[in-house]
Amino acid sequence: MSNSVTFKTSPNGKLTGTLRVPGDKSMSHRSIMLGSLADGTTHVTGFLTGEDCIATMNAFRKMGVAIEGPSGANGNEVTIHGIGMHGLQKPESDLDMGNSGTAMRLMTGLLAGQSFDSTLIGDESLSSRPMNRITKPLASMGAVIETQEGGTAPLNIKGGHKLTGIHYDMPVASAQVKSAVLLAGLYAEGESSVTEPGITRDHSERMLRGFGYDVTTNGNSMRLVGGGSLTACDIDVPADISSAAFFMVGASIAEGSDITLQHVGINPTRTGVIDILKLMGADITLSNQQEVGGEPVADIRIRSAKLKGIHFPEELVPLAIDEFPVLFVAAACAEGETRLTGAEELRVKESDRIQVMVDGLVNCGIDAVATPDGIIIQSGQLTSGTVESHGDHRIAMAFSIAGLRANGEITINNCANVNTSFPDFIGLASGVGLNISAK
Ligand code: S3P
Numbered sequence: 001m002s003n004s005v006t007f008k009t010s011p012n013g014k015l016t017g018t019l020r021v022p023g024d025k026s027m028s029h030r031s032i033m034l035g036s037l038a039d040g041t042t043h044v045t046g047f048l049t050g051e052d053c054i055a056t057m058n059a060f061r062k063m064g065v066a067i068e069g070p071s072g073a074n075g076n077e078v079t080i081h082g083i084g085m086h087g088l089q090k091p092e093s094d095l096d097m098g099n100s101g102t103a104m105r106l107m108t109g110l111l112a113g114q115s116f117d118s119t120l121i122g123d124e125s126l127s128s129r130p131m132n133r134i135t136k137p138l139a140s141m142g143a144v145i146e147t148q149e150g151g152t153a154p155l156n157i158k159g160g161h162k163l164t165g166i167h168y169d170m171p172v173a174s175a176q177v178k179s180a181v182l183l184a185g186l187y188a189e190g191e192s193s194v195t196e197p198g199i200t201r202d203h204s205e206r207m208l209r210g211f212g213y214d215v216t217t218n219g220n221s222m223r224l225v226g227g228g229s230l231t232a233c234d235i236d237v238p239a240d241i242s243s244a245a246f247f248m249v250g251a252s253i254a255e256g257s258d259i260t261l262q263h264v265g266i267n268p269t270r271t272g273v274i275d276i277l278k279l280m281g282a283d284i285t286l287s288n289q290q291e292v293g294g295e296p297v298a299d300i301r302i303r304s305a306k307l308k309g310i311h312f313p314e315e316l317v318p319l320a321i322d323e324f325p326v327l328f329v330a331a332a333c334a335e336g337e338t339r340l341t342g343a344e345e346l347r348v349k350e351s352d353r354i355q356v357m358v359d360g361l362v363n364c365g366i367d368a369v370a371t372p373d374g375i376i377i378q379s380g381q382l383t384s385g386t387v388e389s390h391g392d393h394r395i396a397m398a399f400s401i402a403g404l405r406a407n408g409e410i411t412i413n414n415c416a417n418v419n420t421s422f423p424d425f426i427g428l429a430s431g432v433g434l435n436i437s438a439k
Pocket of ligand 1: 025026027102173174175176177179200201321322345
């Protein structure tokens with residue numbers, strides 16, 4: 001897809017049937033990183049073939065790791081021939097992380113501990129996002145990383161510097177910062193630990209344990225001791241709850257909907273969207289709950305329901321951090337007022353998700369106001385309108401879902417990046433009843 005991809009929705013859709021959305025983005029990135037550094041061969045199924053995870057895969061290939069796939073009947077199997085903690089080779093050119101903050105921040109942690117220099121670059125959006133939140137703690141471990149003025153990428157990571165474990169009190173609740181420190185900690189002398197100010201996703205800790213590495217979690221603190229090794233394992237990546245969220249909201253707001261989302265990851269650090277939608281009155285039931293490879297999964301059934309506006313509980317913000325664009329669409333369709341506070345992080349995602357959502361909602365007839373750390377939305381009738389997604393995948397998909405309740409067509413510009421996290425969104429979404437086309 002080129003940059004000029006435009007989505008267009010038309011009214012009267014409803015969501016019915018059964019759907020398995022693509023694999024979890026966070027876990028897919030981590031499976032490539034840890035599989036590459038492990039001793040032995042790691043098989044991954046359910047891998048997300050979105051552009052973000054492919055960027056991570058290509059980066060490790062450039063550093064000498066043999067990775068087969070994506071292949072298999074569903075095109076989502078990957079085999080990684082791990083080369084051990086010290087097997088990576090200096091890449092011959094810059095490593096391009098595309099649109100992916102996770103790839104850039106986690107890899108900076110890993111690369112800080114290597115013997116060679118490397119440079120991480122990204123697209124326009126990624127090159128404007130804050131990287132000093134990771135370079136600062138990494139520098140205090142002894143890493144040498146040059147950023148651009150303002151603490152942005154490209155990042156020049158100097159190899160061959162001895163790292164020493166630190167304890168880091170994280171100023172922001174960020175799984176990416178936690179993971180960068182822990183991954184650098186694998187190469188550091190002694191113990192590395194972090195304390196987070198709010199619960200963040202714990203896929204790094206779980207997957208490290210899955211690869212046989214000892215990581216201790218004690219309340220809000222996680223620690224590990226450097227110098228160990230990883231042992232290859234098999235990973236079944238569940239469907240991404242962040243991708244499922246679009247259909248959870250869509251089915252809730254479109255009358256007559258009844259959809260089942262299969263094999264969705266319901267790690268408790270990710271389920272804020274379910275809790276928030278239930279508080280708004282959504283009809284959501286979980287079945288088939290099981291644990292797969294150290295991660296809980298379930299089938300999620302959603303039927304349409306009358307939603308009501310709420311003040312989103314602040315403690316749920318980190319647990320639903322990627323789901324707010326579509327939750328704002330739910331809010332527009334809920335009765336009364338919805339407020340979000342304590343979510344300034346949304347301003348430094350792939351776009352400024354507060355401002356961009358306000359602009360889009362207003363263009364579609366909704367009374368929405370941005371605040372420094374959140375939003376205030378009054379329920380109303382979504383109308384036809386044109387929305388700029390600013391190349392942010394989740395904004396583009398959120399307004400696609402808004403199309404279910406709009407009384408006219410919604411045109412969404414700059415949608416190519418939907419492929420970073422949700423390949424074939426248009427195909428899967430139209431298959432279950434969303435009236436949408438791309439051109
Ligand atoms: C992610 C962590 C979150 C999230 C991102 C993926 C991860 O970012 O928004 O999409 O895989 O660790 P922060 O840690 O910056 O909140």
